Amino acid sequence: QVQLVESGGGLVQTGDSLRLSCVASGRTWSNAAVGWFRQAPGKEREFVAGISWRGGTKNYADFVKGRFTISRDNIGKTADLQMNDLSPEDTAAYYCALAASGTHFPTDRPGDYDYWGQGTQVTVSS
16 A cells, blocks of 8 residues: 655745645556546646656656656655645645556556645645
């Protein structure tokens, strides 16, 4: 069983930065891709960024390219999302997700991820 716990969310102003962290417990971590998703009220959950099992491949949604950076530490079983130049459109609950063991490369489909954290809220004021 895998548990994911996100942290680092908060209330910030336009142009500020935040760093979200995801900590995993359980045996399945280094053998699977990690994704960050977000969901705003009344909207579907959407892909933000993903990283492959060894960190060599990183994918980003078009709306965050150049502003967000995903990283992972397989020894510490953590994955971070550095978010810069935040705007009110980035306001959402952010979720860390882990793919099934052996799924090495990230996708943008929530259904491809087996484990989810409880989410951390990011609110950006104008």
